[in-house]
Amino acid sequence: MNIPVPDARQPLLTARRNQKMARSPHAYVRGNTAQYYEWLHSLRGHNLPHGPAIWICGDCHLGNLGPLAAADGRVEVQIRDFDQTIIGNPAHDLVRLGLSLAAVARGSRLPGAITAGMLEHLVAGYEQALEAGHDGQSRVRMQKPEVVKVVLRSAVKRSWKELARERIVDTRPNIPLGKNFWPLSKAEKKSIATMFESKEVISLITRLKSRDEDAKIEVADAAYWVKGCSSLGRLRYAVLVNVGDDDYCLIDIKEATIAAAPRYAHVSMPRDNARRVVEGARHMSPALGERMAAQRFLAHGVFIRELLPQDLKLEIEELGVEQATHMARYLGHAVGCAHARQMDDPSRKSWLRELKLNRPKTLATPAWLWNSVVQLIASHEGGYLEHCRKYALSGDNT
Structure with missing residues (x-):
């Protein structure tokens, strides 16, 4: 194709x-x-x-x-x-x-x-x-x-290898381009590299699976992710990250936009849409919210999370x-x-x-x-x- x-x-x-x-x-x-x-x-x-x-x-x-x-x-x-x-x-x-x-x-x-x-x-x-x-x-x-x-x-029962095969086709440390994964621009590549050098993102990755806090975090590969339905057209990326010597994880980056759902008047919510998404998740589904973080990416608010094999x-x-x-x-x-x-x-x-x-x-x-x-x-x-x-x-x- x-x-x-x-x-x-x-x-x-x-x-x-x-x-x-x-x-x-x-x-x-x-x-x-x-x-x-x-x-x-x-x-x-x-x-x-x-x-x-x-x-x-x-x-x-x-x-x-x-x-x-x-x-x-x-x-x-x-x-x-x-x-x-x-x-x-x-x-x-x-x-x-x-x-x-x-x-x-x-x-x-x-x-x-x-x-x-x-x-x-x-x-x-x-x-x-x-x-x-x-x-x-x-x-x-x-x-x-x-x-x-x-x-x-x-x-x-699902393992990392099963997640990798389902999401990125292969278990080798790369994301094969094709129907669901498209190439990045230079600006996107640079912004993703910068994001994964931040303390907040490194902390998010290392806190799961009892990983070493001092483990080296390195972006192995990244691609634009064609995923979802109502969100198609927003920024969406898959990032394959090497943690330490032989551990890999798959990170989902998704653009946050203004909610269509009507909010109550006179309530306090984060003005940044990405932080709003993370805050809502932490209140409603702690299992997900505790492994999410809000970031800025190319002047857009995005939220990131590590995908686990059990997420279905x-x-x-x-x-x-x-x-x-x-x-x-x-x-x-x-x-x-x-x-x-x-x-x-x-x-x-x-x-x-x-x-x-x-x-x-x-x-x-x-x-x-x-x-x-x-x-x-x-x-x-x-x-x-x-x-x-x-x-x-x-x-x-x-």
């Missing part, structure tokens, strides 16, 4: 993003965070409850949850993407996850009654986490869906009837734990009471959540078909 020079990246990235979003309604939902909030606030009769002012994911769809490894080796299913994190309304995370689950259910050709059951179980799992009132240790009592067990078993997505494009409601309850509980750990007892109890208000006698799901998801599914169906029409007419689907 022809590998583009740095100045020619953007049109190809836009075409690839369009291609990914046209694959399925669920892929379209995943790639449309900004439009999601525009649609949500334009819905007739839109009236979400105002939850406590806490850090939320802001883009809480199914693909942004999965196994994460903490610095001490523990592996848990947590939120794993914080590009959109802000201090805002926790109801937004529930609606976003509900929409994502409903889109997967429709793509799996499940009956509408199953979708209704998924939303009921989503709320039930979320409320269970709030009722527990601590940092999520109660999750051990939440039975894991079989698909989650499989992913967790795979995550725990929950790649679920199709659900069966039996696992659908179980999965919804489990993921609702995971999000509830991320929210609950930030609330004191009065805030938790007040939010629980709010969630239980105004429920129809025939439906255990709050009316605001049900109505929002139903209307958003309709909006996204139309948006998806229109995207596919424009995409096909553009000729970019080759």
Whole structure:
């Protein structure tokens, strides 16, 4: 394939993003965070409850949850993407996850009654986490869906060589250029080299795996990383780092931009977008936040993290009837734990009471959540078909 020079990246990235979003309604939902909030606030009769002012994911769809490894080796299913994190309304995370689950259910050709059951179980799992009132240790009592067990078993067993083969094709100390990795400009190479000489970045790398604090850190190779969907087009780099004599690690550098998710007024957050992302991650998913750092790169704010073999997505494009409601309850509980750990007892109890208000006698799901998801599914169906029409007419689907 022809590998583009740095100045020619953007049109190809836009075409690839369009291609990914046209694959399925669920892929379209995943790639449309900004439009999601525009649609949500334009819905007739839109009236979400105002939850406590806490850090939320802001883009809480199914693909942004999965196994994460903490610095001490523990592996848990947590939120794993914080590009959109802000201090805002926790109801937004529930609606976003509900929409994502409903889109997967429709793509799996499940009956509408199953979708209704998924939303009921989503709320039930979320409320269970709030009722527990601590940092999520109660999750051990939440039975894991079989698909989650499989992913967790795979995550725990994964080695550096498996991560290298999956992410960079080879285990040799270089990143082969091709479909997913493109060459850097001279300015990018220089800025990456400078970044990995900073004390903060060296400390981030050496604190994991009990590495020697005095270990020599050297950039072995780096490339522009063509990765993601909604973030395609932003700065993204993979950096292979040699630590000491024979240890290697893979570092992900990602540009931070303004969040589309609406923040609460009169709350204090870092003005720098990269520091906002890191702060949100540390509050919601400590296993990830503790191995992230914010940096400046070519006048842009970026956040960096070391990728561990245990970091995996929950790649679920199709659900069966039996696992659908179980999965919804489990993921609702995971999000509830991320929210609950930030609330004191009065805030938790007040939010629980709010969630239980105004429920129809025939439906255990709050009316605001049900109505929002139903209307958003309709909006996204139309948006998806229109995207596919424009995409096909553009000729970019080759």
